[in-house]
Amino acid sequence: MLHGETVGSDKVVGLLGEELTIADLPPPHTSRWVAQRKAEVVAAVNGGLLSVREACDRYHLSLEELGSWQRMVKLEGVSGLRASRVQHYRKGHEAKGANTQV
Template sequence: MPDSPRPKASVIGPDGTPLTVDDLPSPNTRRWVARRKAEVVAAVRGGLLTLEEACQRYTLSVEEFLSWQRAVERHGVRGLRTTRLQDYRASAAAGD
């Protein structure tokens, strides 16, 4: 049976600097600013954490994490700002 892949030691974070597990937001985080959400998305995308690990660590639903990921893909880190989410949702609903 082959060994399971080892998790990466670091990935490139949303600001372009290396990001390690120690750099990630605390599992007790209650205030989710855009930067913290983007760090978790980058960690999963880069293989630092699996989707399941991130959801368990931060008590997120898969749907919530995927909404963060979509926001980053469509609008960058700024898309994760809660004040912008309604604007982006409204423009998406309008077909923009």
């Protein structure tokens, strides 16, 4: 489930403890998504600075992509957003899920 449907905050606390405003977010036409930039977008959505729709429109993201960023932050923290680690973490969590299903 995607978090951040309500908007209203002018600034939020980022995942690393820094204060974020709209001006601090990655530019709208960002094409190189490093973990820090993804984390800033997730924090903005989760903190109400951007709605899910605004984030998807601003950054040309699908709901699935933004949702996967939110899940990885929740499960693994900012390091889970690194492209080199995504498959590793996904496989590990899928295996855990497979072991818990009846």
